[in-house]
Amino acid sequence: MTAITDPADLFTEDWRVHGSIYTSDAIFAAEQQRVFHGPWLYVAHESELRSPGDYKTTHAGTQPVIVSRGADDGELRVMLNRCRHRGAAVCQSERGSANFFRCPYHGWTYRNSGELRGITYDDAYPELERQRLGLTRLPRVGVAHGFVFASFAEEGPSLEEFLGNALPYLEIISRQGPDGIRLSAGSHRIEYDANWKLQVENTIDNYHFGFVHRSFLEVLADRIGEAPPIMQQILFNETYRTVDLGNGHSVHEFGDPRTGNNGGQLGDLPFNLIVFPNLCFVGAQLRHVLPKSATKTEVRLYPMLHEGASDEHNAAILRTHEGFYGAAGMGGPDDVEVAFERVADGMRATEDDWLVMSRGAHRERPGENGTLVGHSADEVPQRAFYRGWRNAMTLGGAL
Amino acid sequence: MSAAAPAPERERLLADVAAFLYREAELLDSRRLDEWLTLYADDASYWIPQGDESTDPRVDVQLVLDDRRRLRERVLRISGGHAYSQDPASRTVHLIGNVRIAGDVDGALDVASVQLITEVRKGRQLQYAGHVRHLLVPRDGGGFLIRAKEIRLANNDLPLGNLTFLM
Amino acid sequence: MDSSHDGGRLQLENEFGKVTVALDLSANGPRLRIEDLRNGRTIHLDPLELASLTWLTHERLGPFLDPSQTGWRSDEGAR
Numbered sequence: 155m156t157a158i159t160d161p162a163d164l165f166t167e168d169w170r171v172h173g174s175i176y177t178s179d180a181i182f183a184a185e186q187q188r189v190f191h192g193p194w195l196y197v198a199h200e201s202e203l204r205s206p207g208d209y210k211t212t213h214a215g216t217q218p219v220i221v222s223r224g225a226d227d228g229e230l231r232v233m234l235n236r237c238r239h240r241g242a243a244v245c246q247s248e249r250g251s252a253n254f255f256r257c258p259y260h261g262w263t264y265r266n267s268g269e270l271r272g273i274t275y276d277d278a279y280p281e282l283e284r285q286r287l288g289l290t291r292l293p294r295v296g297v298a299h300g301f302v303f304a305s306f307a308e309e310g311p312s313l314e315e316f317l318g319n320a321l322p323y324l325e326i327i328s329r330q331g332p333d334g335i336r337l338s339a340g341s342h343r344i345e346y347d348a349n350w351k352l353q354v355e356n357t358i359d360n361y362h363f364g365f366v367h368r369s370f371l372e373v374l375a376d377r378i379g380e381a382p383p384i385m386q387q388i389l390f391n392e393t394y395r396t397v398d399l400g401n402g403h404s405v406h407e408f409g410d411p412r413t414g415n416n417g418g419q420l421g422d423l424p425f426n427l428i429v430f431p432n433l434c435f436v437g438a439q440l441r442h443v444l445p446k447s448a449t450k451t452e453v454r455l456y457p458m459l460h461e462g463a464s465d466e467h468n469a470a471i472l473r474t475h476e477g478f479y480g481a482a483g484m485g486g487p488d489d490v491e492v493a494f495e496r497v498a499d500g501m502r503a504t505e506d507d508w509l510v511m512s513r514g515a516h517r518e519r520p521g522e523n524g525t526l527v528g529h530s531a532d533e534v535p536q537r538a539f540y541r542g543w544r545n546a547m548t549l550g551g552a553l
Numbered sequence: 554m555s556a557a558a559p560a561p562e563r564e565r566l567l568a569d570v571a572a573f574l575y576r577e578a579e580l581l582d583s584r585r586l587d588e589w590l591t592l593y594a595d596d597a598s599y600w601i602p603q604g605d606e607s608t609d610p611r612v613d614v615q616l617v618l619d620d621r622r623r624l625r626e627r628v629l630r631i632s633g634g635h636a637y638s639q640d641p642a643s644r645t646v647h648l649i650g651n652v653r654i655a656g657d658v659d660g661a662l663d664v665a666s667v668q669l670i671t672e673v674r675k676g677r678q679l680q681y682a683g684h685v686r687h688l689l690v691p692r693d694g695g696g697f698l699i700r701a702k703e704i705r706l707a708n709n710d711l712p713l714g715n716l717t718f719l720m
Numbered sequence: 721m722d723s724s725h726d727g728g729r730l731q732l733e734n735e736f737g738k739v740t741v742a743l744d745l746s747a748n749g750p751r752l753r754i755e756d757l758r759n760g761r762t763i764h765l766d767p768l769e770l771a772s773l774t775w776l777t778h779e780r781l782g783p784f785l786d787p788s789q790t791g792w793r794s795d796e797g798a799r
Contacts, residue, residue: 369630482617488638490638491715
């Protein structure tokens with residue numbers, strides 16, 4: 155029960171994983187520095203910020219940020235949502251349009267590109283270095299197929315290098331509608347009392363589907379008059395496969411990633427995708443996982459509407475999404491109950507704190523471009539994620 | 554049956570409507586869901602909006618927007634014994650107030666109320682308050698059928714946990 | 721965040737400002753009347769002034785957004 159202080163010791167050669175990765179405050183704090191500081195973090199989709207002056211508030215890891223499109227230059231910028239004066243959050247709206255931001259506390263005013271534009275009663279600050287007191291920008295912002303990412307690291311791999319083998323999948327997602335996709339429908343907000351990684355690793359876990367979602371399978375059976383073949387497909391369809399894409403990313407393909415489907419529902423992607431560390435795609439949804447503490451998480455589920463399609467088509471995507479997901483969905487809440495909160499309950503039994511994440515490890519085989527390929531219900535995506543996580547965590551040495 | 558009826562009739566109608574809402578709440582709170590489902594017309598809708606009055610289900614995501622078929626599926630799922638998010642089931646108490654007949658909509662009575670739903674499950678007690686609207690149509694043989702129910706929760710834009718019980 | 725239309729009067733609001741904009745016909749020629757609903761200040765802009773505004777960039781408009789220049793000056797007192 156002694157706390158493990160070297161991240162390298164959290165995993166064994168045969169993929170046993172120490173439970174403290176889900177519960178330890180020290181590991182959570184280290185994650186914020188090592189896992190979320192270095193890589194590119196998803197913050198927005200371009201459809202949320204179409205016009206100059208548009209902005210949204212969100213989180214990069216645990217850090218509250220503003221994503222804005224410059225009033226004059228149309229450039230996307232990401233900055234901390236924190237007044238440089240005494241720290242109040244400058245923007246409150248989830249989305250809005252403003253060419254200037256004014257802090258509600260003492261009226262400090264910023265251009266929406268971050269520069270400090272003015273201060274109330276400024277004669278009291280004879281020596282202030284205003285040019286250094288703009289909203290703190292994340293040094294790098296990049297866009298890949300409409301998805302906006304930012305990084306806290308001044309240097310490191312380019313966005314393209316970081317996304318690597320995940321890039322072609324993002325491109326396919328960006329072309330789902332006749333004219334692309336848009337995140338204009340709002341999002342479901344889910345909150346649960348357990349670690350953020352549980353949601354990420356549950357996004358591609360075909361092993362659980364027949365158990366946790368048995369009640370949903372019963373609904374489908376009632377709807378179509380026979381038991382749906384989902385589990386047979388997962389277990390025996392050889393075109394269904396899981397792939398470790400490298401850099402912590404992974405995918406589950408329902409056959410050909412361009413044309414395949416899960417036998418499925420309107421708007422569904424032909425694959426599930428995890429972009430390390432906290433961006434996921436499943437069904438017709440973009441899933442943004444927001445860590446709050448070691449044992450508290452918020453998840454935002456954004457249905458991706460089809461640009462250029464009719465309102466009726468998009469409304470059908472929304473209704474299908476709502477049928478499974480969200481706090482009142484017929485699927486998602488069962489994941490919250492079992493895969494997150496009952497896991498959190500079990501994790502309190504720390505006397506024997508090791509988990510097993512080796513399913514199918516013996517049959518992982520090399521794929522194209524350095525990938526590793528496994529069966530549909532193997533724990534390839536979990537291992538892919540924790541390879542990326544372990545690399546980031548061990549680089550910093552002991553906790 | 555009309556909102557514009559003379560005063561004594563209006564009072565009787567309001568009392569009938571309120572009694573119907575209490576009856577629905579009793580069925581929900583005692584989890585007699587099959588019986589509850591019979592209160593809904595074949596073309597009924599059951600809507601838990603997300604967001605304020607400006608939310609548009611054609612373009613905005615909702616918490617729930619069920620037709621009668623999906624509402625039946627919801628009952629089927631909860632009753633089947635394999636819905637972990639309702640195992641154990643939520644115990645609910647509906648408190649209903651401010652009942653009034655707001656008007657007519659396409660031959661249905663437009664009934665407004667406020668409801669405070671207390672939910673107890675797995676060591677937690679949570680409360681959901683909302684503005685509720687029912688569109689009620691006459692039922693053959695007397696009483697009402699629900700053509701539409703809308704539950705506009707005050708916290709419907711906040712992060713939520715488990716709303717899989719029926720409201 | 722919201723705007724509404726009331727006769728000839730438009731109300732525009734985001735989390736930082738709240739104004740009404742109206743066509744004003746009380747003078748010899750038409751003007752645009754802007755009112756800051758948070759402090760009651762108004763201005764009337766004529767067509768040439770409005771046309772000239774289209775030459776602005778938001779950066780050049782910036783000095784008017786400096787609160788020390790527009791209402792929060794120590795020598796004028798708060799509005």
